Every structure is written in structure tokens, then in C-alpha cells.
Amino acid sequence: MDINVENDVVVCGAASKSARIIAIDEQTGKMAVIRKQRKQGAHDYIEFYNVLTGWLATRELVVCPENGSIEHAMFVANGELLVSHANGSICFVDPHDSRRVKRIQIAASTIWAACEHSNNVALISHSSILFIFDVVNKLIVSSVSLGVDSRLFDVSSNGNLVAIGAIDGIMIAGDGKVQRTLVLDRENRRDPTIAWSVRFWKSDVLACGDSRGTVTLWNPESGALIQAIKCMQSHILTMCIVNDELNVAGVDPRITSIKKLATNEYDVVRRRTGPIRDVRSLASYDGRVYASGEDFDIFVGKDGCRPLVQQWKTNIEIGGEIVASCGENFVDVWWKQTGDDEPTRGSDFVPQHFKSVFLAKIFSPKQTIITCWSLSRCGKQLAIGTAKNVSIYSILPETRRKIAKIATFDDVAPTALHISEKVLTVCRGDFEILQFQCAQENKKPRIVIDQSECGSVVKLDVSRCGQLAAVLTTRCQVFLVNVANGQSRVVKVDLPIDVIARKESAVILCTHPAFAENSDQKKVVYEVAATNASILKSASSLALRMTPTSPKSFMPGLPIGLCRLRGDRFATYSYDGHFSLVDLENQKVFTPPDAPTTAKHAVNGGMMENGGVFVFGARQIEKEEKVDRIVVLRIAGDEEPKVDGFRLKKFGMQ
Template sequence: MAQYTIHNIRFYDFHPKAIQCMSYEDETSRLALSRADGSIEIWNCKSRPFMQLVLPGDNDSSVEALVWCRGRLFSAGLHGFLLEHNLASREVTLRTPVTGGPTWCLTLSKDKKKLAAGTEGGYVCIFDVVDEGVVYDRVLEKQEGRILHIAWHSSGDYIVTGSVNCVRLWSLKEGRVTRCALGASNRKDEVIVWCVGILDDMTLVSGDSCGKVCFWNAELGTITHSVQTHKADVLTLAICVDQNSVYVAGVDPTIVQLSRVETNTSRGKVEMWIKGNQRSVHTHDVRALAVTATDRVYSGGVDTILTLSYYPPKIVCKFPALPPLGSISVAQEAESLLLQYSDHVELWRLGASSEEGGDSGTFLPITEDRVKMLELHGKEDEVIQWCAVSPKALWIAYLVQGSLRIYHFTPPASGGQPRVQRVREMSRAIERSHQILWLSEARLASASVTGTIQVISVSGSEAVMEKELTLEPGHSVLQMTCDMEGKTLAVVDDKNTITIFDIEGGKSAVLPGHSAPCTAVGIHPLSKEVVAVYADMSIKEYDPSRKRYTAFCRKHLNEPSPELVKKHSVIQRVSFDPDHPDLILLHNDSAFVVVQKGKKAASESQERAPKMKKVMSGSSLGKGEDAGMGAQLSVIRRPNQVLLFSQVKGKAVVSVELNPLQVMDHLPSPLKVKKYGGT
């Protein structure tokens, strides 16, 4: 395998945000979760979970509740509006005011025709969900105290809410509270009911600030069973589909499963709830839980990590927070890096070493340190959503609420200062966008909110739309990539279709469909073959000129490699080396993956490289007598989290990494629990 010089970039100051709430839709196998900065992440969980797109937030946004309704996503927060999000354009298409100000919770009726919102002012607002949006129906009788959580009975006739010192059951037919139960009548301190649920048999479930989970008789308004599950507040609960299990978690981050059992007593059979499996998969407060129809539990909270766990068998998959696409852009020819933050972008020139070779895994002496070439700030209230730098780092572009900003950058001469000039004359034909990509110097591809791909030419102080490329009606761009010459564009859309465009001639090919969604795609710089990697870890190589898979793909890429399947993360990027056309460079969140064609597969793992702590393992990608002569897959595991790995100029690659300890340093202190033998 070829040797490369790796630029280890560890100065990207990326701070993941806490997970606030989440909602899972079984029909589409999608998970929506919100973070503390107001952004919403959409995770595709059809095969193995991966972050498919991000709905950016802003300084004033707040997402406290999320609900899926027939493929449509609704949210609510402290701004006091019920919002509907368009996943295709990444925009808010509907803003409906909610009576009572800030909204803390949302729930959906079982027939998915009505939404209910609980507010700061003690109101429960009911909305009808129609094709055009939502229509205000009515508001229930005002109660004292804020509505912290809300749940809807399967019959559609009852709603249960949680507040301070109170669990209320609402009758929608009568429009008033039929039962009111105190959280703790024998305590002087108030008890906050953080989460509630209701079973089909009218059993109410609540989790409170005392660390208890209580089960209530709805008819009598009394507690039938109480379980001390945690040592601190129970913040969230989720009820399984069969309603025989309830999962709870909170400030004490242990996820506890409560199971329904029947015991024989002197009075006959009595139904009880007992503690079952406990999962310690988080280090800090768990704020959100979601249970699928197959009893898989998604959880998240202050530690910023999304976790999937289920039993049996005992499986725990952790997905660290990653910056969204468009946060890091590489200028390959200039060996520079553009890093995006919420209020500014930074252009860095990579360092260099006088030595070109050495033993594998050794550190080369730095003769030219990295240099921050530019720090470009937006306006005071602007939040940057996407950034891109041209191959020679002469043009910089970023998006602010869909609006395109383009700058021409002139590197400093010897002893001089760099110059930045904004392109102010923008053609009116240029539409608002949610994604951009530099095809070449002064030529840009922009994925507009209307679903088209606009090719924009930039010259001097003017930007003009050159042409439009169109996808199938109803399709929206998820990610774009181009070849080194900027003549071929590969587009992955939300319908799991990969379209190849000859930019001069229009659409050239559409890749065959695959059962799993695509996570990464790349175009070979020499052969123009397209390599696509899917969520089931399948790798496909396609020849657009012949409109079929290559012979190498049909022979050696029939099944996913065991080396890749045993890990739960997906491939995030595909890149190539023009000097070594037989190599395919991939990466996930913890390793580099190199596929080498025409190489006999290694039978044993290669030795650990000194100092770099690399673990290399070879495996065959195909089956048959000569499969081992076809390809070799090597995995180089990294001690840090890999945010981006890409080939740069010559024999150099850049790896942007994040030390997990940096994330932990910015988190608040977790709940202190005394352990046996400790203090």
C-alpha cells in the first residue's frame, strides 16, 4: 500500500451540543432529535443509523418537543409557535401561534389527525392536522402551573399532563379535568412531574423529581404502584408498543426497564411493575428516549452521544456527535482547510515538513507551521450554515439562512496582508440554497431550496447563473460531489437515488437502486467511475459511460466486507489518489479504510505501527478461488474521533480529528453517586 504524510488537524474547536428531545417514526425508520443550539438532526435508521441531514438552528431558536406525523415533522419551543419543517428545503413552512406562550411538549393522537401542545401558561391547545398544515381546534380549561409533558390515550378521548405536584387527566368530550392527583401529598417540597404516559387500560405513568415512577388508577386518581428507579429526577419515559414495558431515565443516567408481571396473592392475581434490565450507557443526564416497534431504545442527553441499545442480545451502539456536512472544506491544490463556526469561518494553510519519508507511524519534524490565513465574520445575528472553499483557495462561499455569500481571497505577498473582496452583484436567477460545492475555480454548484442544482460562474465582483440541472420531480439533494476537473457531478437525493451529471451535457446516468441508503459517494479522477458506499456497508463501483457496474464490482464487491460490518458506524466520505488509481480511500468516525484493487488479501493482521497507534487488518472483499487476488481492505483505527479524512496534494492526506476528552471537558459535572469502596 502507498505511503502518505498525514496532516493531523486537532485544532478545530468543535463543541457538540446536548440532545434535548427526540421522536421516532416507525413507518419511515427515521429519528429526529434536537440539540441545545436549536438544530434538528434527521437520522436514517433503515439499515444502520446515520445522520442524513441537519435542519440548522439560529440564535433565537429553541426546540423542546418533536413529533412525526405521516412523514411530516413538527416542533415546538420557547418561541411559542408550532412549526412544520420542510425536509427538502430545510426551511420552516408553517408557523402557528400557540395559546399560552412557550411550549414545552407535543403529542399526537393515534389516528394522526390531531396535535396537542402543553404550554407555560397552563393551556393545552388542540390542532387538526390537514394537508395544508394545521388548523386551530380549541384550547382546554386553563390550569395552574406549566404543562411539562403530555400524552394522548389511544382512544383519542383522554389526555394526561404532568405539572408541578400534579398529574391531570383531561376528558376531551367534556373539555375539562376529570381527575387531579398530587405528586407527593406528604412532602413539604414540591415534586415536579417531568414525564407522563398513558396505557390502553387507562393506567397513568409518571416520572418525577423524587426519582420515582408512579402508576395511577385513572378512575380513582390514586397511585396503585410506585417504584424508586433512580437517585435523582426522572426526566423522560418511553412506553413499548406491547405496553408491557416502560423505559425511564433522567439525571441519574441509568436507563431502567420496568416490566409488567402478575403475582399470586391471597386476594388472587395482582398486577405489578418491577425493575428489569438496567443499561448504563450514558455519563450525564438522559433527556430523551424513543422506543421503536422492535423494542430498540434510542437515548440521548447532556453527553451529546446518541445511543442505540436493545436486549436480547445485549447490544449497545454509540454514535458520537459529528459536525454537519459543509462544516469542513478542503482546498486540495492549495493544501488549505476552511473551518466553519456558527458566526465565522477560518481559512488555514497546512504545515509542512522538510522530510518526505520515514518509517511508518513516525512523526515528521515540522519546518513550516500551520498558518491562519483568514478569519471571516458574518453579521451580528447571522448563523453560518454551510461553507466551501475552491481548490486553489482563491474563492470562499458560505450560506446564511439560504442566502449565498461569495468572497474572492488574495493570498498575502511577502510581508503583505491578505485581501478579501465580496462578490456583491448576484444574479436574480440565483435562488436560496441549502448546500454548495466548488466545481473549480470561480465555478460553483448550488442546491437550491426548490430542488434544482444551479451552476454559478463567478468573475470579479459578479456571480451569474450559468445553467440548471434538474432531478426527478419531488427529489431533493442530500449531498453532492464532483471530480477534480469539475466536469462530472454526483448527486445523492432523499429518495435514495444517485444521479450522475455531465455538467456540460446534462444528466448522464442514474445508478441502480439499492435496498440501503447511500452514505458517501465519490468520482474517480482518472477513470470517472463512481464509488458509492451504503448504510449496510456495501461498496459499489459504477461506470457511467457503460451505465453498469464495473467488472471489479461484480466480481469482488458482491457482499460487504466483514471488517466493515462488525462496526456499527457508516462510511462518511470517499476520496481517491490520482497517483495511485487502484486505491479507494474511505473513513468512518473512528478509522481510515483503504481498498486496494489487484492486491492479494493479507491472511493476518499487520503489525501495529509505532507511536501512531495504527491497527492494520487485511481481508478479502470477494469470494471464490481468486477472490484474494482481487482486492485488499485495510483498516487503520484512530484513537480520536475522525471528522474528515481526505487526500490533498501529492502524497499527503489530511485528517481532522477530535479528542473525546475535549468534549468531556466542556460538559457539566454528572450526578455524583457514592460507590462501594469509594468516597
């Protein structure tokens, strides 16, 4: 077995995106991430992730409401995502169908924040009005004028009373009126105290995080101050409650936990250090706290605090001599310049040195958000999908033109794509699969399958022969679809995260919650028959030799992605670049004697950024070649953070 191993660094625009706001649905484990575009005046957009495991984020849908700036996001009772906008409207977004976006105008000014209020939602606007909105019937139930001429910052409810954070105080509203205002002291006469964040810790305890770095606890019924805790060195911008602990963070990025002690006093019990820049949003799920802000990482904390691992396979693809990386509205293309192989005696693994040359930057039509994309296995065709169409490009690195646009298919709105030399397979809506002929722009597509209530397809792979399609949906289900007759079969596996389609079977990669008991012995890879979706073979991460290679590794030894190789072979790889090769026919597992990147190097070298810094792929330059060309790429962002890290003041510093 001859294997060439290539190493390089790839610049990816997706690695340089900050998350302004995050929200997590505790019923389904879906996380919504609100991001701003780099282009001035462009619409904000939403990325949905699956975080059921607690340590790995699998990207699902990308939705752009095309409604300007998003100021707040929250999941409501029916599983929809509610986002409020600077133009005074709100949008309801279905996390299982990107086409279901409903916009409702509420006010003439910005809707700054929202919260649950009994069976409804409370909204606060820049015109100092509190709206009570019915999310089922989609109408305003009541409104209360707050009577202040200043911006409102946050809102929280215990079901009866609504607390609104403002300048120099907190307003308590109930029974259609403002009942009282809780006054916050100023540090000096000139600078006001801003109530950035308010949260009902219990029905009779209201917490407020302010610009002094102080958490004040109040009795909302009587207006009495329970306790003031000076716990941060700068503004507290956000709060959340996890396991009866109040977690706060902000310009001082340390995630600080406050708890009620046996003495009936409240005090700091834990500080988590992970983020180094402003934390603007906290969310909780399954006993963990998630933090996002000016850092490019999203952090997750329970016993410690670490970056949330991401599957970069959705942002970087390898085909033939081409490496492509996807940003928010562009795809960067690199062309491989082959170097000399460096043979190693007594080893099948041959390190290869090469240099990638930047070929082109391809923008989406009108620079709209890219929802999905695909690079053909030969690297000669590229498909880019947006919320309105799909564009196909031909990559010609050795010609003068380099990139040529072949066709555009309008009114498609894809959620997943797969392109070969002749056929474009498109998934859209609530599980609908179409096929287009790449060279026939005006010909109607062939409908392969259309079955509703199964969720949108977020991962798609088609076998080399084109007869079998394996898909992963937003409802964490895997379907095997016969492309010829449209028959589909569901595969019963838990937490699937990646798929590979073969001629007569499919390979499915699953995962487990972080540090579950005996997780290395639980099955993670399955080979499934295409005819009846029965499991033919399975293997654990221990059998795949995917355990962490360093005792200092703080991530579970579980693979996060699959890679197709020649014949009956495929590879699994982890967040740190460690990989194993699997031969299905001979039922053997191969690992390199000296892996080019290991967990030890990744952790000790300080390279654990952007939620996992390596992506794995394979080249096939010639159809009949007998060498597996493996590519291990380290991810680098194309921009630096716009905010400097927070500098903690030590004792005696002014």
C-alpha cells in the same frame, strides 16, 4: 506507490454541541436534533440526520425556523416535523425541503409540549390551556382550560384521554373538561413533586416520571395507583417505550428499563450506562433507544449503549495546505507548516510530521446558521452557505490579508455546495442545481437541472473535469447528472452515504444495519458508469480490509466515508481512523502495514467521543505530483460541557 501519512488534531466547533431535544420518524428513519446557538438570544435550529442503519448518523439538512427558542419536537403523520416555540407558535418543517417552513400562532404564551391525540395533536401552553390541533387542515379543533396557575411540563394521550404533567399531580382531560387530578406525594412539605414526564404505556396504564426519581403507574380511568417504583437517584426528565419496555432517564443519566413481569408486577429489568450527564430527551427507532442531553454525544442503546457514530466529513474538509472545520456560524481555517518526511525502509507509507497554524475564523453574514459549505481541492477558495445566501472567500495564507471576500450570491438558500477555482455549484430546494461563475457576482446562474419530488441534495461532488455531478438526496437516492445537458440517472443501491464523481464513472459508498448477518461480505462500494448508471465494479468491507482491528471494537467494520486520491485511486475509512486505498484501474487494495490509528488504540485509549473521533482526507499541493498525501485528523471540541457528570450515590451515602 508513494504515500505520505500525516497525523494531527483538529479543533471543531461542531464537536461541542449538545442536543436538547431529539425526535425520530419511525417510518423514514429520520432524526431531528434541536440545538441552541452559543450566541445569547439567537434562534434555535434543527439538524436532520438519517439513522436507518442504527449505528451511523448521516447529516442531511440544517433548518433554522428563525422563531426563537424551540421547546418540543415531534414527527406527525404526513412526515413533517412539528416544533413548538416559546412565543406560543408552532412550525411545520419539511425534512425534504428546507424552504418549506410554515409558522402558525397558537397561543400568547409558551407551547411546552405536544403529543399525538387520535388523528390530531394535543398542545399545552403556559396559560394552562390544552389545544387540540388538526395537522392536516392546520387549524385548532378545540381547547380546554385546565384551571391551574402553574407551569405544565409534559402531555400524553391514548386517543381518548389526555394526561398533563404538572406540579404535585397529573391532570386527566377528556370530553372537553378536566376529569380528575392524580396527586403525587411530596418527600417533604417544602419541595413540590414535579411530574416532568408522562407517557401512556398502554391504553389503561399511565406512567409518570417525577422529581423524586420515582415512576408511578396509574389507571387513568379510575385514578387508582397501580404501583410506585423508586428506580432513579434524581429527577426523571424523559421517557419512551421500546418493545413494550418503559425506558426512563434524566438527571440520573442511566437509561433504566421497566417491564411487566410474570407476577403481574412491574420492575427494573435493565440499566444502560452511556451518558454521564443529564439526559433530556429519549426517542425510539427499530427496537433501539436514543438518548441526548448535556453530553455532546447522542447515545444509542439496544444490547448495550454507545455513542452514535457521525460522518464528520460534513464538518471538516482538507484542500491543499488548508484544513477547515465548520461550527454553527463560523469556519476555522488552519494552514499547514510542512515538516520533514520520515522515510521507512521497505514500505511505501511515509509518516510525515507537520504543524498546523491557526489562520482565521470566518463568520457567516450576520452570524446566521451555516447550512452547508465547501472548500476547493486546492484550498484557495471557500464557499459558505446560509438560509439566505452564499459567500465566497479567497484564502491567501502567505499574504497580509489572509482572507478576502470575493462575491456574495443572494436568495439562494443552498443545501449542498461544491466550489472549484472558477465555478460554484449550488444545490437548493427540491433537487435544483445551479452554477455560478465565482468572479462574476452579478451574473445570473446557469440552471443545470430542476426536477422536483426527488428530495433535497445533501451531498454533492463534481468531477475534476466538471462534466459529471454525483448527488445524494434526502430520500436516500443517488443521481448522476451530466452538467452539460442536465440529464440525470438514478443509481439503484441501498443505504448510500457518500459519493465521488469521476470523469466517466462515480464511486458510491453504502452501508448496512448494525451487526447484520455477514455484513462484512455484503457489497458496500460500487463503481457506476456515468452513461447508464450501471454497476461496473463492487467490493465488500472484507475485500476492502475494513474489518475492526481489535476484538474489543464495538462497531461494525464498515467504512463511513470516501476520499478522492490521484488518478483512479480513492480511499475508504472507518470511524476509528483505519483506512484502505483502492486502485480502480489495477483492481488492487492497499492498507498500511502499521496504520497510524487503529480501532485498538481508539477503543482502549478512551478516545471514542463525539460519535467517532477521526476524519480522513487527502492533500494535493501540486497538480502533477506523484505522491498521495493522506491526512488522518483526530477531532477535538472547542468547549467543555457546561454540566458536570452525575455522581451516583453508593449505599450509605447521603
